Amino acid sequence: MRVHTVNTGFFKLDGGAMFGVVPKSIWNKSNPADSDNLCTWAMRCLLIEGGGRLILVDxxxxxxxxxxxxxxxxxxxxxxxxxSLAALGFHRDDITDVLLTHLHFDHCGGSIVREGDRLVPAFKNAVYWSNGRHWKWATEPNDREKASFLKENILPIQESGQLRFVEGDVAGAMAGVAPVGGFTAGLATVHDAIIPGLSLRLVNGHTDAMMLPQLNYKGRTLIFMADLLPSIGHIPLPYVMAYDMFPLTTLQEKKSFFEEAIAGDYVLFFEHDPVNECCVLERTEKGVRGGRTFRLEDL
Incomplete structure (x- = not known):
């Protein structure tokens, strides 16, 4: 297996929305805002070569x-x-699988392109992977989140016939996860999704049934953090986005994940951090924090 960083550019979002209840006087030190209170964020994707497949995550x-x-x-x-694909020697027609962590526009907007008046898959030879729970959530959105679920990004995937769900495996994984105090205890895992060595973890705080790809890579466990941890700046427990549908669930999911990640010395891959691609976690007197940072290619 080989993995590659795929950079798709930067965008800006409101700093207050990105850091929730944390005061600007604190988060502005690590993520400085412009005069409109907007901070820069990456849209960093992952390309996985393995098992005769070429898998693009987001x-x-x-x-x-x-x-x-x-x-x-x-x-x-x-x-x-x-x-970015061309720099790696690939074209979008080479992609065999598109794995969508969730269907917010900054994660799946590149799935569909315009050809004249038609909306068609950008990756014509690929299977697009989601799960049934999240698909239903996105196509029947609540009023608070519907601005993030754009029909033109989502419905043409299904209409193309290229959509597949990992639903059976996700349902089986979730069946063994017991609710504790209204929260999900632990993070459900779907093993060997698409290719051996790739698993999917299910989390529900940011949006319902978001999938986090997990890889066995170079003897380490590599986790694509999506919007559970958008950046290294979101590692402290109270740093939860105002965009999250269920912030207390996110808080519980972070706590559970941190214990596992520190014990296993996991590598975290950040989708939105404007500077840092990867880090490991460490315990400090102030709680869990980001430790050593590095590029994926240096792992």
């Missing part, structure tokens, strides 16, 4: 929305999905 915001939409998010930087 695909950024895409380019099919109008100028008014993109004006809210201030896209910048020289990276693009196509350019």
């Amino acid at each position: 695909n950024g915001i895409g380019n099919k929305q109008d100028a008014k939409f993109f004006g809210h998010y201030h896209l910048h930087g020289s990276d693009s999905l196509e350019g």
Whole structure:
């Protein structure tokens, strides 16, 4: 197995929304905001080569929305999905599987492109993977979250016939997870998803049934953190995004994951951190914090 970082560019989001109840006087030190209170964030994806397959985990915001939409998010930087794939020697037609952690627009917007008046899959030879619980959540959205679930990013995947669910495995994994005090105890895991050595962890605080890919790589456990931990700055327990649907569930999921990750010396891969690709966790007198940081290619 080989894995590669795929950078798709940067965008901006409100710093207060990204850090929830944490005061700006604290988070602004590590993630400085501009005059409009916006902070820069990456849209960093992962490419997995293995088992005769080429698997892309998430695909950024895409380019099919109008100028008014993109004006809210201030896209910048020289990276693009196509350019990053080309730098690795690949084209989007080489992708065999697109694994979508969840269906918010900054994670799945590159799934669909415009061809004239048609909306078609950007990866014409790929299977698109989601799970039934999250698909239902995204296609029947609540009023608070529906602005993040854009129909033009989602429905054409199903209409193309290229959509598959890992539903059976996810349902089986969840059946063994008992609720404790209204929270999920632990993080359900689906083993050997798509290829051997790739598992999916299910978390529910940010949005219902978000999937975190987990890899056995170079003798280490590598976790694609998606929006459970958008950046190294979100590691302290109270640092939970206002975007999260169930912030107390996120808090419990972080606590549970930290214990496991420290014990196993896991490598965390960040999708949104504007600077840091990977880190390991360490215990400090202030609690769990990010330890050594490094690029994926240096692992």
